[in-house]
Each structure stands twice: as C-alpha cells, then as structure tokens.
Amino acid sequence: MSVPRFWRSIENRYRLVGTVCKNCGEKFFPPRVVCPNCRRSGEMEEYEFSGRGEVYSYSVVRVPPEGFEDKAPYVVGIVKLEEGPLVTGMIVDCEPSEVEIGMPVEATFRRVSEEGEDGVIYYSLEFRPVRR
Amino acid sequence: MPGRLKRDVAVVGVGMTRFGELWDMSFDELFIEAGLEALEDAGLSGDEIEAIYVGNMSAGRFIDQEHVASLIADRSGMTPVPCTRVEAACASGGLAFRHAVLAVASGLFDVVIAGGVEKMTDVTTEEATSILATASDQEWEAFHGVTFPALYAMMARRHMHEYGTDREELALPPVKNHRNATKNPKAQFRFEITVEQVIESPPIADPLRLLDCSPVSDGAAAVVVCPLDMAKELTDTPVVVKASAQASDAIALHDRETLTGLPATVEASRKAYKAAGIGPEDVDVAEVHDCFSIAEIMAVEDLGFVEKGEAGEAYREGMFEIDGEVAVNPSGGLKAKGHPVGASGVAQVVEIVEQLRGEAGKRQVDGAEIGLTHNVGGSGGTVVVHVFERAD
Numbered sequence: 245m246s247v248p249r250f251w252r253s254i255e256n257r258y259r260l261v262g263t264v265c266k267n268c269g270e271k272f273f274p275p276r277v278v279c280p281n282c283r284r285s286g287e288m289e290e291y292e293f294s295g296r297g298e299v300y301s302y303s304v305v306r307v308p309p310e311g312f313e314d315k316a317p318y319v320v321g322i323v324k325l326e327e328g329p330l331v332t333g334m335i336v337d338c339e340p341s342e343v344e345i346g347m348p349v350e351a352t353f354r355r356v357s358e359e360g361e362d363g364v365i366y367y368s369l370e371f372r373p374v375r376r
Numbered sequence: 377m378p379g380r381l382k383r384d385v386a387v388v389g390v391g392m393t394r395f396g397e398l399w400d401m402s403f404d405e406l407f408i409e410a411g412l413e414a415l416e417d418a419g420l421s422g423d424e425i426e427a428i429y430v431g432n433m434s435a436g437r438f439i440d441q442e443h444v445a446s447l448i449a450d451r452s453g454m455t456p457v458p459c460t461r462v463e464a465a466c467a468s469g470g471l472a473f474r475h476a477v478l479a480v481a482s483g484l485f486d487v488v489i490a491g492g493v494e495k496m497t498d499v500t501t502e503e504a505t506s507i508l509a510t511a512s513d514q515e516w517e518a519f520h521g522v523t524f525p526a527l528y529a530m531m532a533r534r535h536m537h538e539y540g541t542d543r544e545e546l547a548l549p550p551v552k553n554h555r556n557a558t559k560n561p562k563a564q565f566r567f568e569i570t571v572e573q574v575i576e577s578p579p580i581a582d583p584l585r586l587l588d589c590s591p592v593s594d595g596a597a598a599v600v601v602c603p604l605d606m607a608k609e610l611t612d613t614p615v616v617v618k619a620s621a622q623a624s625d626a627i628a629l630h631d632r633e634t635l636t637g638l639p640a641t642v643e644a645s646r647k648a649y650k651a652a653g654i655g656p657e658d659v660d661v662a663e664v665h666d667c668f669s670i671a672e673i674m675a676v677e678d679l680g681f682v683e684k685g686e687a688g689e690a691y692r693e694g695m696f697e698i699d700g701e702v703a704v705n706p707s708g709g710l711k712a713k714g715h716p717v718g719a720s721g722v723a724q725v726v727e728i729v730e731q732l733r734g735e736a737g738k739r740q741v742d743g744a745e746i747g748l749t750h751n752v753g754g755s756g757g758t759v760v761v762h763v764f765e766r767a768d
C-alpha cells in the first residue's frame with residue numbers, strides 16, 4: 245500500500261476511529277462516508293470503538309503474501325466488536341491452536357508489515373486474547 | 377417488464393483454448409484462438425461482428441499491459457469494431473458476456489462477441505497471489521495479511537461452525553470436479569483426486585488446503601451472441617439467454633450480512649429465476665463459481681439447489697454429479713478445468729451451451745434443457761447469473 249493511502253487512515257488504524265450515523269444509529273468500522281441505510285438522509289460523525297469484541301471467524305495463514313513472509317504461520321480473524329460491527333485483523337499473542345470462535349479479544353497496537361529493509365513500516369491495531 | 381431482456385438473445389458460437397500453463401502462447405494469441413473458434417462454430421467470417429466485449433481482470437499487473445480492448449481489436453484484425461474491456465475481478469468474463477447480451481437486447485447491435493482472457497503464468501506464483509488479492513479490500517483486509525484463500529477459509533470456518541459442515545464434505549466438490557475434468561479435453565487437471573488427498577494436501581489457510589483451491593491458469597473463451605430470430609437462420613441449435621442478472625455486495629467480507637453464503641448470489645439468482653420464469657428445481661446443469669471448495673458448497677445453497685447448510689449431505693448423496701439431480705460443474709469447474717480469471721465466466725457459458733446442444737461428449741448431462749452460469753468477483757462483491765435454454 246502506498247504511504248499516502250496508509251497515512252490517510254492512521255487515525256482509524258491507531259485509535260479504531262470509525263463512524264456512526266446520527267440518523268439511524270448504526271456504527272461503522274472501517275468508517276463510511278455514506279450510510280448505506282439512509283444514503284442522502286444519513287449524517288455521519290466520528291465514533292471511537294472500545295476495541296473489545298470476540299472472534300467471529302478466523303484462519304491460519306500458511307502461505308503468506310509479500311511483506312508477511314517472516315510472520316507465517318499467523319492467525320487472521322474477523323472480530324465482532326462489542327458495539328456491533330465486524331472488523332478484520334490479526335489475532336496475535338497466542339498459538340493458532342488456542343483461537344476459537346467466540347474467544348474474547350481486545351485491540352492491541354502492532355507492527356503489521358514492512359516494505360523491505362529500508363521501506364515503510366506499517367503499524368495498526370490488531371487483536372489479542374483477553375487473559376484473565 | 378423490468379429485469380427482462382427487450383428482445384430474445386441467443387448464443388450461436390462458442391470457442392475456448394485449453395486452460396493451463398500455456399507459456400508458448402501470448403495474451404492476444406489466447407484471445408484470438410478462442411474468438412476464431414467461436415466464429416467458426418457460428419459459421420461467420422468475422423465481417424458480421426459489430427462489437428466485442430472482453431472480460432479481463434488484471435492484464436496491467438499480469439503482463440504490464442492496460443488498454444487491452446484496443447490491443448485485442450487490433451491483433452484480432454477487427455478494427456474499427458468497438459471493443460470494450462469489462463473488469464469485475466474473477467467475474468469479469470460473466471459481466472462481459474452480460475454486457476454483450478444487453479447490447480444485443482437493446483437493439484444497438486445484432487452480432488457481438490463476448491470473450492474473456494487472462495495470462496497469469498508469466499509472473500511467479502507469489503506475484504499472482506498478490507495480484508489476485510487486489511480483488512479484496514486492500515485497505516481493510518489485505519493490509520492485515522489476509523490472503524484471498526484466508527477470506528474463503530473464514531467463510532468455511534463459519535459454515536462449519538453454524539451448520540456442522542465437516543472437513544470431508546468440504547473435499548467433495550474438488551473430488552467431483554477433478555473426476556468431471558477427466559472427461560474434458562480442455563481442462564487443466566485431467567486426473568482424479570481422493571478425499572484423503574485433499575485433506576492431506578499442503579495447508580494454505582486453515583481449514584483450506586492446496587486441493588481446495590483453484591489453480592493459476594492461462595486461457596481464453598469467446599462466444600457469439602445475436603438476436604434469436606437471426607440465430608435460427610444461423611444454426612439448428614441456438615441456445616437462448618432466458619435471463620441475465622447481476623448483484624453487488626460489500627467488497628470486504630466483514631461488511632456482509634453473513635459469512636456462510638454470498639448475499640449477492642441469492643439476489644442475482646432470485647432475479648434471474650424470476651425473469652426466466654423458472655425455479656432452482658428446473659435447472660438441469662449449472663456451471664458455478666468454485667474458486668475454492670467452500671465456494672461451490674455455498675453456491676449450491678445460495679442458488680437454491682438445496683437449503684442453507686444442507687450441501688454437505690447432498691454431495692454425499694451424489695446430487696451434483698453429472699447423472700445427479702442437477703449436474704454442477706460438469707466441465708471440471710474452476711478447480712479442475714482451470715481458472716484464468718477473466719476467462720472463467722465466459723468458459724462457463726461455453727460449457728452450458730455445449731451441454732444444451734448435446735455436444736458435451738463423455739460429460740454430457742442427459743436431456744439437459746435448462747442451464748445456469750454463476751460467476752463471482754472477489755469474495756462475493758460482484759455476482760453474475762445467467763439462465764439458458766435450448767431454443768428448438
């Protein structure tokens with residue numbers, strides 16, 4: 245991903261800032277400009293999510309894409325945030341065999357990938373199990 | 377009536393290259409071979425063609441060539457005939473066919489070629505994987521290291537969780553499709569595989585393994601469409617397009633209503649059945665988008681051949697075999713026939729037309745009268761469904 249494309253979404257990636265539609269109340273992450281329920285009648289404002297949720301589905305990536313070679317195998321998942329939306333991220337700080345649907349998770353700040361040795365390093369909130 | 381074509385359109389010629397790693401053939405040679413075969417099949421010289429629609433996902437990334445519409449018209453010797461490239465990831469071919477049909481139905485053109493082509497093996501497998509991942513949401517999926525197989529893997533995991541689909545059932549579509557492909561001389565993989573081989577093949581993205589995934593392929597397919605009245609003069613076996621339907625959905629999986637099916641398949645097929653005046657039980661043969669094993673399981677459910685969650689059991693009972701209740705992917709499907717992404721949707725039409733004409737050789741579905749194609753872009757953001765019927 246290009247540096248500007250990444251930079252434009254830093255607020256969202258670092259603080260889990262999405263949007264809420266003041267007209268219908270639905271919350272969105274990633275943020276949306278247009279509410280699909282209300283279209284032109286919708287009105288969006290920023291909304292910061294708590295980062296807490298549970299694993300809705302997951303997979304273990306064994307054949308990684310470029311930039312993720314030294315991480316594999318790693319777990320990716322779709323997390324259901326407590327505020328409602330589903331969001332995609334890595335599930336870190338655990339063995340792949342520990343992950344299951346319904347597992348409570350929380351957001352955690354991580355180094356995601358890098359573009360070669362001298363390239364940009366991408367950071368983002370990802371998810372880790374809630375340990376009690 | 378909205379959703380219905382304004383005049384009847386038929387397919388009068390079909391052609392395709394074999395699919396596979398065709399290193400000795402260039403992008404344009406692939407298209408030309410398929411196009412000439414379709415013209416020959418239709419008994420046309422080429423002078424009759426008024427427009428060309430070509431499905432192609434990513435020539436820009438695969439062969440560093442954009443503006444392929446001009447390239448194809450030029451190299452095919454067809455200038456100044458208007459040529460239009462259509463892109464909807466892996467649904468590019470089905471969508472190109474749809475636009476050819478719509479153009480003829482509108483009355484703007486009479487004789488049109490719809491084709492699809494992809495040249496995927498000039499790059500490494502790693503590059504091909506990255507290019508295919510551009511069909512998903514680059515900012516909110518691929519950014520986090522989510523590969524294309526991982527998206528379908530998460531659908532599979534959720535399907536297993538909600539409906540008890542098991543690992544063995546997941547293996548049944550690829551096993552069937554490889555068996556069917558042994559009867560298709562143009563298929564990439566003409567050998568059988570077993571459930572055990574699928575389950576023990578190298579893991580790609582749990583629970584999906586290598587033999588759950590369609591391959592990287594080169595290939596092209598083309599068909600000639602024209603008004604039905606004209607078709608009846610050209611051939612004894614015109615195949616009429618009974619319905620053309622399309623639906624969009626969120627590009628990212630996490631923005632969908634469900635992970636255990638593709639809402640766009642449900643929507644597009646509902647519209648197609650309504651326009652054709654049929655139900656899923658009337659379909660004799662279907663070419664569905666099996667880019668992964670779970671994709672075919674979801675397709676047969678979303679198309680209404682079985683209830684949601686019941687595909688696994690239906691596969692065990694042989695419902696989708698060539699001699700089953702509805703033959704699904706008699707060609708071998710994307711899994712075994714091969715998946716040159718931009719060509720796949722058109723190749724599905726080629727197979728259905730051959731089936732409805734009774735020209736499918738060893739893989740012929742007995743007495744097939746109604747056929748369906750189902751072409752998916754990305755992880756379900758675009759779905760195109762067509763219904764066909766023998767017009768005699």
Ligand SMILES: [Zn+2]
Nearest residue numbers: 265268279282
């Ligand atoms: Zn709203």
